[in-house]
Amino acid sequence: MPAVIPYEYKYLRAKKRFPHVWCPGCGIGIVMGSIIRSVHAMQWDLDDIVMVSGIGCTSRMPVYVDFNTLHTTHGRSLAFGTGVKMANPSLNVMAVMGDGDALAIGGNHIIHAARRNIDITAIIVNNNNYGMTGGQFSPTTPPGARTATTPYGMIEPGFDVCKLMEGAGATFVARGTVYHVTELDNLLLKAFRKNGFSVVEVLAPCPTNFGRANRQGGPVEMMKLLKDNTINISQLKALKEGQADDKIVRGIFVDRDVPSYDERYRALCVKAKKEAEAEK
Amino acid sequence: MIVPWGETRLVQGNEAVALGAIAAGIDFFAGYPITPSTEIAEILARYMPLLDKKWIQMEDEIASISALIGARLAGSRSMTATSGPGFSLMQEGLGYACMTEVPLVLVNVMRAGPSTGLPTQTAQGDVMQSRWGTHGDHPAIVLAPANVMECFRLTIRAFNLSEMFRTPVILLPDEVIGHMRERVRFPLRDEVHIEKMPVPDVPVEWYEHYHDSATNVSPMASFGSGYRFHVTGLTHDRQGFPTRKENEVNAKMDRLKHKITRRLDELEDVMMHDLDESSVVIFAYGSVYRSALAAQAILKKRRKKVGVFRPVTLWPFPDKTVKENLDSKDVIVVPELNQGQMIHEVERMTKDSVRVVPLHRVDGYEITPEEIVNAVMEVI
Numbered sequence: 001m002p003a004v005i006p007y008e009y010k011y012l013r014a015k016k017r018f019p020h021v022w023c024p025g026c027g028i029g030i031v032m033g034s035i036i037r038s039v040h041a042m043q044w045d046l047d048d049i050v051m052v053s054g055i056g057c058t059s060r061m062p063v064y065v066d067f068n069t070l071h072t073t074h075g076r077s078l079a080f081g082t083g084v085k086m087a088n089p090s091l092n093v094m095a096v097m098g099d100g101d102a103l104a105i106g107g108n109h110i111i112h113a114a115r116r117n118i119d120i121t122a123i124i125v126n127n128n129n130y131g132m133t134g135g136q137f138s139p140t141t142p143p144g145a146r147t148a149t150t151p152y153g154m155i156e157p158g159f160d161v162c163k164l165m166e167g168a169g170a171t172f173v174a175r176g177t178v179y180h181v182t183e184l185d186n187l188l189l190k191a192f193r194k195n196g197f198s199v200v201e202v203l204a205p206c207p208t209n210f211g212r213a214n215r216q217g218g219p220v221e222m223m224k225l226l227k228d229n230t231i232n233i234s235q236l237k238a239l240k241e242g243q244a245d246d247k248i249v250r251g252i253f254v255d256r257d258v259p260s261y262d263e264r265y266r267a268l269c270v271k272a273k274k275e276a277e278a279e280k
Numbered sequence: 281m282i283v284p285w286g287e288t289r290l291v292q293g294n295e296a297v298a299l300g301a302i303a304a305g306i307d308f309f310a311g312y313p314i315t316p317s318t319e320i321a322e323i324l325a326r327y328m329p330l331l332d333k334k335w336i337q338m339e340d341e342i343a344s345i346s347a348l349i350g351a352r353l354a355g356s357r358s359m360t361a362t363s364g365p366g367f368s369l370m371q372e373g374l375g376y377a378c379m380t381e382v383p384l385v386l387v388n389v390m391r392a393g394p395s396t397g398l399p400t401q402t403a404q405g406d407v408m409q410s411r412w413g414t415h416g417d418h419p420a421i422v423l424a425p426a427n428v429m430e431c432f433r434l435t436i437r438a439f440n441l442s443e444m445f446r447t448p449v450i451l452l453p454d455e456v457i458g459h460m461r462e463r464v465r466f467p468l469r470d471e472v473h474i475e476k477m478p479v480p481d482v483p484v485e486w487y488e489h490y491h492d493s494a495t496n497v498s499p500m501a502s503f504g505s506g507y508r509f510h511v512t513g514l515t516h517d518r519q520g521f522p523t524r525k526e527n528e529v530n531a532k533m534d535r536l537k538h539k540i541t542r543r544l545d546e547l548e549d550v551m552m553h554d555l556d557e558s559s560v561v562i563f564a565y566g567s568v569y570r571s572a573l574a575a576q577a578i579l580k581k582r583r584k585k586v587g588v589f590r591p592v593t594l595w596p597f598p599d600k601t602v603k604e605n606l607d608s609k610d611v612i613v614v615p616e617l618n619q620g621q622m623i624h625e626v627e628r629m630t631k632d633s634v635r636v637v638p639l640h641r642v643d644g645y646e647i648t649p650e651e652i653v654n655a656v657m658e659v660i
Contacts, residue, residue, distance in 0.1 A: 017521065047506050052350070063510055063521060068503040070353065071512035072346065073376050079343035083350025083358070086334045087308055088504050091354065112339040265334070272329035 011036045011046070013066050021060050023131075025211075025219025027178035027204025028058050031125050032065065034181060034202075035094070038188035042092075049092050052081040054106060056098040057132045057206075058125040075106030078113040081120050089262045092192070094121040100130045100138040103159050107139070114168035114197050118261040121191045122199045124161060127206035135209025146213045161201040166254045171196030173254035177203040179226040180250060190252065196260045203230070203248065282327050285469045293431045293458045294319035297361065297387055297451065299466075300435025302327060305474055307356035308334045310347040312366060315400040316455045317389040320361035341366035345373030348384045353511060355502035357439060361387040363455075364406055365396060367413070374448055375414030376513045378536065381490065381500070383442035383477065385435070387451045389458035390566075390617075392644045401644025402455035404566055404617035410450050411595045417533065419540045421547060422450045422595040426569045428462035434592070440475035441547070445539055446497045452594065454617060456567035456646050480507060489520040490532070496539035540596055549592035550601055558587035559610040560660055563626050565591050567646055568615050574649035575656065584660055594622070602629040611659045615639035615647045635659065 012018075022028050039049065049067040053059035055074035062069035068091075072080045077095040085093045102110050102124045113120060129147050130136045136149040140158045147154065165173045172194040176184035184202060191198040205211060205222035216222050231244050233251030259267075283303045291299070298320045301309070309328060311321040321337070328335040334356065338344040341362055348358040362370060367388045377384055390406045392398035397405075406413075410422045421441055423434045434451055442449040478499040480487055489509040491498035501507035514522040515529050523529060540547070551569075553576065555561060564572035569590045579586050589606060591598055606612055607630050614623040620638050627636050639655045641647045 047508060048504060050354075050503050063512070066508060068508050069510045070350065070503075071510070071514070072349075073372055073513060076342065076346040076373075079338065079346035080350035082336070082338070082343075083308065083310065083347035083352075083356075084354045084503060085350075086336060086347070087351035087354035087356035088502075091504050108339050109343055112343070265329075269329045269332050276330055 007040060008033065008036050011039065011065055013064055017064050020064055022057060023208040025205065025207040025222070026057070027127065027202070028061065028125055030178040030181060031058075031123065031184070031202050031204065032061050034184045034188055035096075035123065036065070037185050038192055041189050042192050044092050048090065049094070050081070050084050052077040052084065052093065052095045054097055054101040055132075056101045056130065057127075058096055058098040059101055061096050075101055075104070076109060077101070078106065078109040078120065078122065082113060082116075082118050085118055085120055085262065086265070089119070093119070094123060094192070096123045096125070098131070099124060099126040099128065099140040099161075103139040103161065103164075111164070111168040114165055114170040114199070116261045117169060117171055117196045117258055119195055120197060121194070122197070123188070124199065124201045125204050126161065126201055127204045127210060129206055129210040131206045131209050135206070135213055145210070147210065148213070161199070162253050165199045169197070170199045170254060171256050171258050172198030172252070174199070174252045175201045175203070175248070175250050177226040177230055177250060178205070179223050180230075183232070183250065187252065190255075194255070196258055282330070284466050286466060288463060288465045290461055291428050291464045292319065292461045293425070293428045293453060294389065295323055296428045296431035296464060297435045297453070297458075298323035298327070300432040301359050301385070301439070302331070303432070303472055304436045304439035305357055306333060306359050306439070308348065308351035308358040309360065310336045310338050310344040310351070310358070311360045311362065312338055312341045312344050314363045314366045316391055316458050317361040317363045317387060320387060341369035342372055345370040345377070345384075345386070349373060349377050349380070349382050352382050352384055353503050355504070359385040359387065359439070361389065363389050363391045363400065364393045367406060367409065371414040375416060375418060377448040378414065378418040379513050380511050381446045382448070383446050384448045385438045385442055385451060386448055387435070387453070390452060390454045392642065398644040400455060402567065402617060402646055403642065403644065404454050404568070404621070405642070406452065407594060407618065407621040410452055417537065419445070419447050419536055420450070420595045421445065421447065421540070421593070422452050423549070423592060424452045424566045424594050425457055426566055426590070427457070428460060429464050430592075431457065432464065432466070436472060436474070440473070443475045443477040444497070444546070445543070446477060446500060447539070452566070454566045479505070484508075488518040490516070490518045490535070492518065492535070496535045496542065544596055544600075547593050547596055548598050548601065550598050551590040551592060552605060553588040554585065555587040555589065555605050558585045560585075560656060561587040561589050561606060561609050561612050562652060562656070563589045563606070563612050563614045563622070565594060565622065566617075568617060571647050571649045571652055572615065575652035578649055578653050579656060584656070586656055597625045599629055602626065606630050607634065609634055611635045611637060613637045613639060613652065613655050613659065615652050615655065617641055617647060
């Protein structure tokens, strides 16, 4: 894991907003560090970055980073972000969301943002439950898992976030974890570079709620689970069929070049003016 | 030229709203189809790309108002249009815009409810929702046009007030007004005043997104302008960061209230006809105001003198003016296309000796002048 480098402080509202709200052992801070390093690598001006979020643990992130930051209502970050991006396409817009925020209450918005291919980077921190409200089940809680609202075990199947986003039309889809941080830095960098709707799902532990309810141990044990239960897509090729069926695959699943909504809207304005001129 | 400045045209109410928005300098529209407001979105979809302005149909009304707020924070003047069911969905974003003090214009062409109700016949059932629809104490500015010219004029005023007060403004025509066609003489471009919110000129490190000022409204920076700031629906301090400190919370909530209550003169807009000579007054707004004027003319022929009082700005309610002008009357007839909403405000501002008589209609049809005449004849 990269050391905490002084430049990271430049991106934080270090004097104003800390200490943060996240529990000991939470993975969200690692995602924030990774975002900062990737933004630094992009050499974006802080004034040109907009971080949008919804409601939940992950959605508290914008208050700590020194960008233009917009903490919205539950599930709506991509709808707000769509307005920001359309109003000023020169801004670099990213949305940070939890699994419940992005896929339950925000499910409608995320599929349409992907279909529209608006140039926003969506970062979904998936910790398998609603942390802020005390660990209720979310659309990514695995079958059988215990949460505050599934005391007898989860009976609903969960979403595969990456497949969902691929089907909805996202131009870049990837999965990483907070254990594989260097890999995550690279995934985020590629997502930021992508022109179009890009999604990075980041698996993260919630030791306070999900980990405790499912007896997965403390932060260290949960990190080890991320290490042991996942496999990079490149390693998959060396294995025989069925050998990695119990593993969650990391890496880039979709990377395609399609004109973004902004480009198509600009073209529409040109076409509209031509047609109006022809009618005269 | 999209707005026919200086010309006379036969125009529909919704069309006049769309043209008013263009006249006011709309930069961004987001909406979701719903009758009887759809013409507004359709007309803007045709014209806005010609002006390089942004137009988008979102996946629902919640997304529409959310996109509006995002766009305004990035510097674009924004409007949406909807009707009852969509207005209910927009309450979430409306509250967020009130809390974060983001100007926007929301047009709700009222149809009969509750729920899907009578698509798409007229009603005035959203009068209280437009005041109290979103949760928590919040400011509200609501304007109700009664003819097509006013659809144009009040849309511009809605944009102006939203910028002056840094808050959402609701335009509340009923279906009759949205769908009727009238002859409109458009003003010359120079005759129309457009307000623009001041932008900050302080050094970046001094910028407070919610600065204290005499007007209770402070200049607002945009994303990308070099002023970096935080926006949250959590109760926040002057910089915009979440707070639970009693003094900061109270300061915020007081300011939200005072920016309306201490500037009522700029908001009040009423029309009064023959109040001085009449002991009976018809209190009406929107399309019902037209019937009230017609009823007044019929009654005049029968040598019965009645006055007509109309609030154009529904909220904030013109408390003082109602009290001053109606408290001395014998009878006030309040015809409304609902089961009685504004009538409670009239009762609140008049003493017990004033007889306040309701006249309701909720079957989707307009209140006719004859119905008002009959109601007046019963009490006169």
